[in-house]
Amino acid sequence: MDQGAVGFCAMNRKHFLALVTAFATFTLLIAAVLRLWQISTYPPGPHYDEAANLLIARSVAFGGARFFPMVEAYQGREILYYYLSVPLLTFVSDSMFSLRVLSAFCNLITIAASIALGRAMFRGSRGVIVGLVVGVLMTLSFPQIWLARQAYRAVTLPMMQALALLFLFRGLARARRSPSLRERGLGGEVTWAHRRAPLQLAVAGVLAGGAVYTYNASRLFPLWLLIGGIALLLFDRAHWRRRIKQGAIFFGALAITAAPMVIYAFQRPDVFFGRLAEVTQADQSVTLTQSIILHLEMFFIAGDPYFRYNVAGRPYFTLPEGVLLLVGMVLAAYRLTRRIRPLERVAYLLALLSPLMVIPSVISVGGLPPSHMRSLGMVPLIFVLVAVGAEGVIGWIHLRYAVPLRTTLWVGVLVIGGALVGKLYFDWASSAALFYETDADLAAAARWLGDQQLDPNTLVYVAARDKGHPTVMIAPVPPVTWIGTDSLFHPPAGETGLVIFPHSAPPPPDWAAWLAEMALSGLPLAPDGKPAFQAFRLSGDLPLPLAETTLSIHDQYLRYAGMNAPVVTAGDAGEVVMAWQIDAPPPFSDLTPLIQLEDGHGNILYHGDAYMAGTDEWRVGETLLQRISVRVPPATPPGDYGLSVAWVERSTDSYQPYFNQQGGVGAAWAKIGMLRVTRPNAFPDPASLSIDVGTALEVAPDVTLLGWDAPPASVRPGETLPMTFYWQAGEHPASFTARALLVSAEETTELWSGTPIDDRYPPDQWAAGEVLADRVDWQIPRDQAAGSYMLALVVADRQIAIATVEIAGIARAFEAPAVEHILNARFGDQLVLYGYNVSESEGKINLELIWKAQDNIIVDYKVFVHLVNREGIVLTQHDAMPRTDSYPTSLWSAGEYISDPYELSALSGGYALHIGLYSPEDGMRLPLLDDHGQVVGDYVEILD
DSSP states (O other): OOTTOOSOTTSOHHHHHHHHHHHHHHHHHHHHHHHHTTTTTSSOSOOHHHHHHHHHHHHHHTSOOOOOSEEOSTTOEESHHHHHHHHHHHHTOSSHHHHHHHHHHHHHHHHHHHHHHHHHHSOHHHHHHHHHHHHHHHHTOHHHHHHHTSOOGGGHHHHHHHHHHHHHHHHHTOOSSOOOTTTTSTTSOOOOOGGGHHHHHHHHHHHHHHGGGTOGGGGGHHHHHHHHHHHHHHHTGGGHHHHHHHHHHHHHHHHHHHHHHHHHHHHOHHHHTHHHHHHHHSSOSSOHHHHHHHHHHHTTTOOOOOTTTSSTTOOSSOHHHHHHHHHHHHHHHHHHTSSOOHHHHHHHHHHHHGGGGGHHHHTOTTSOSOOTTTTGGGTTHHHHHHHHHHHHHHHHHHHHHOOOOOHHHHHHHHHHHHHHHHHHHHHHHTSHHHHHHTTHHHHHHHHHHHHOOOOTTOEEEEEOSSSSOHHHHTSOOOOOEEEOTTEEEEOOTTOEEEEEEETTSOOOHHHHHHHGGGBOOSOOBOTTSSBSEEEEEEETTSOOSSBOOOOOOBOSSEEEEEEEOOEEETTOEEEEEEEEEESSOOSSSOEEEEEEEEOTTOOEEEEEEOOOOOGGGOOTTOEEEEEEEEEOOTTOOSEEEEEEEEEEETTTTEEOOOBOTTSSBOOSOEEEEEEEEEOOSSOOOGGGSOOSEEEEEEEETTEEEEEEEOOOSEEOTTOEEEEEEEEEEOSSOOOOOEEEEEEOSSOEEEEEEEOTGGGSSOGGGOOTTOEEEEEEEEEOOTTOOSEEEEEEEEETTEEEEEEEEEEOOOOOBOSOOOOSEEEEEEETTTEEEEEEEEEEETTEEEEEEEEEESSOOOSOOEEEEEEEOTTOOEEEEEEESHHHHTSOGGGOOTTOEEEEEEEEEOOTTOOEEEEEEEOTTTOOBOOEEOTTSOEEESOEEEEO
């Protein structure tokens, strides 16, 4: 009889086993009550992830889906949980209730297997006590109760690990001979017959391999088992052949079972490692060192901070359990060094290493560590380690004070502990904060919506932070159009819409005020006594909450209907609200608006977009109200700045051009209005600005040139030289003029003269301490000689060297080249298509256009070359600036001839080429003129 037999000495084996069985059963009964009581009500929800799991499970149970080994949707999810759910969904209830019951029973199996595992890991009454303590600890564990009542696939990981370890230890502990009568008593080792051990090892391997189909934290489990196997070989060197055979059976079964997942990891690493990459490589909330410290504290100081997963900050173990954890670590380390059964030494080793199974959570520095769920790999062995500490303390008390271990004490611990942890859980689960955190507001809206007797013509719009929210999709609701927190649909004229905003996605204040008169009452209440969501009945005849527009901007899908632009302080952000009427639903689901804030030179100060989905389901006549945040860079001078919008098919990055005034294809960007920028109350610290070259030169009274951003090292004649200068005002800044010069030994060229900020915000209006970014675009004269120049800024009589700039040479041709076909086709009064050369070879059309510039050209025109068949249908087209965008028309000099080559695929049966030019700003084509200056078209036709 070992030291752990405390108080059971006089009890015969039959009574002892009956008592242990009864107590284990009572433990599981308490566990079942804590996990199943009001499971359909608490926790509230279902949360997004739970609802997504139900959608996946339904597709398996009823949709014929056969995901294996992972579901690629929703960031990639392992499949075991969904296949286990099929019987419950099919025969019990097609609802969230079935998934939560599945989770509860998975957790109960985990507890039962863990009780048996403690007995299998350690011999005699020590194993019995460890197993029973593990059962009590897991039954009363808040994290385990939480996990058991959620529809999360992670619940299957500790279950598979507990079952795998149980069968493994039982398979390894087979008898080499029949036990004696004494060994069959209380102190004898419980063994399995030799003939059944290989089967148990094989089952253990299958269960261990199956663990990788549970949750991504399972990926360390095979490594931990390998460490245990190596340790067993070292501890039991006398029987190494037998251990090798056992290991071959176990790891062979594990490898075969896990092989599909391993193969999948190589075939689809983007899915297999996707979530891991997201939480380890995303914006880090903590450093790795901080994460390690947080996880050390997680055990019994401060745990998971995420309120949806925990009573925020509550440690994984209570303080007494934490003390027992430390005692267990010391005892396990001590007993590991003793000459005891090799298998028992391995048990202590695995238990001692269990805290390291939190590594998946430790490395998730971008995922709000510490995470109890990502630390699930430590279960059940972490509870075994605590139980080892408890068994040691119980043994020490019995030996020192001869206090027997009474059944009433165990029952009392379970009952009182169950009542306390139950109150803790249900207080947490019934709180208003958790109600909103678990998407219960959306669930309430879905139930309410399903109960409404709506007119079939009523359009239903539901706002959500995640469009297509599964919490609504799992409910029997009418067809829903999703709107985000930044969008809203105005129904077509004469129609009505029902708009729902949950607590998690409320309407912005201006929309709430606009909708207030249409608010519905009598809505379901949240635990805080407030409506769980807002609902409005929106008439399509209600005027839009936007300023009317006279602009005619439209493409084949959308028509601009107005905009509200805020006044934004430099360095801050504001939301631009724009309206677009839908003329036709696009044939793709991701038509996305892009917005740009631009200054008078066309410099882009900000570029942004909005997330869009389901755009192929838009309805004709609806008007989309879309909010897009626009951030004004710090140091932006006060004034009005242009807002331009483009629409792009995001998946292919294909821009949808607007129609021009001629009704043809126009530009991709359209200016929809202006945004006013005002001066901030507090100016940015110059040190916070990214200034390439800092100088801090006082160039005028109370005016300091802080520095500038370096210009391009090389430009061509006719191109602009973009730069940014940074100024700071003193107490009383005085106005001044400056000049920009290109200086060489041979010549000096003035590029610009005036006051900073384009004369629209002169220095004498600057505020004391104000910092300003002056963006300039100085044009290089087209006849500027090639060479190296010093760019200088001259203020008063002071010349400041800015940078060295190389002016590249351009080989210009002013003599007409030889051409096969001379056209002299005039486009406007500045451009002539002098002629062309054309040939065919190897199925290609080689076309060389020869242009002539009649005058210096300001606009960068694009050339279109359309390949059409005999019926005039455009089959392919090429739109670009000349020489594949490398030689824009704004660089051409008067009298210059320009060669512009193209290669197109030839057509059988004849073809024609339509050639012309248009402005990318507005899509307007240059008119084709005859000898008398009369417009005769807008393209030249070339026949084969």
